[in-house]
Amino acid sequence: MKPSExxxxxxxxxxxxxxxxxxxxxxxxWIFNNPDLPLDSYFYPDSIEVIKGFFYIVHIGNxxxxxxxxxxxxxxxxxxxxxxxxAIYKMRHSLELxxxxxxxxxxxxxxxxxxxxxxxxxxxxxIDFLDFHFPFSVPYLLPDGRYPAFNIADCGIVIGVxxxxxxxxxxxxxxxxxxEAEDSGN
Numbered sequence: 001m002k003p004s005e006x007x008x009x010x011x012x013x014x015x016x017x018x019x020x021x022x023x024x025x026x027x028x029x030w031i032f033n034n035p036d037l038p039l040d041s042y043f044y045p046d047s048i049e050v051i052k053g054f055f056y057i058v059h060i061g062n063x064x065x066x067x068x069x070x071x072x073x074x075x076x077x078x079x080x081x082x083x084x085x086x087a088i089y090k091m092r093h094s095l096e097l098x099x100x101x102x103x104x105x106x107x108x109x110x111x112x113x114x115x116x117x118x119x120x121x122x123x124x125x126x127i128d129f130l131d132f133h134f135p136f137s138v139p140y141l142l143p144d145g146r147y148p149a150f151n152i153a154d155c156g157i158v159i160g161v162x163x164x165x166x167x168x169x170x171x172x173x174x175x176x177x178x179x180e181a182e183d184s185g186n
Contacts, residue, residue, distance in 0.1 A: 010092075012100050016107025017114065024115035024152035028127040031059050037129075042149075047131065055132055060149045061125035074120045081117040085110065096171075105163035112156030119153075127151060 031037055037059040041047050048057035064071035088095065088106060096102045119126040128149035137145045 013103035020111025109160030115153030
């Protein structure tokens, strides 16, 4: 198969991944270069209040993964991201990436993984900037009502994984004449 045929077979995946990656890196570049948002600007006046008491733009350097887990292991997390991307490539057939819906899900995921991996390699941490404060608390999850800051890449990863899981539950295999299961999804 020619490289152009390989690209066209996974065109939606590449387009979605590039869009998520580009949006992520553009927003992080703005945050990084904004003099009004110094690193670790969690509170007023060093944050931008978008919706009073609820939504803020901040500049946080997250050296870990989600919720700061594995903080200080940025190199390991970047390596893990690379291994995950390689695994997706090697398992593309069993992950059903020939289906457009799966390409969309994995395009979101891959764009997000690449965005955060680039941050770890360039800055030594991931730039998080979307900060929400809720008027209620949830024990162990939101003890003070504040959701941990996140970014566009994180959105792509979460939505991509959720989409993949949802699609996996609703895919119905068809039985071919040879008795082999074949997926009916697009």
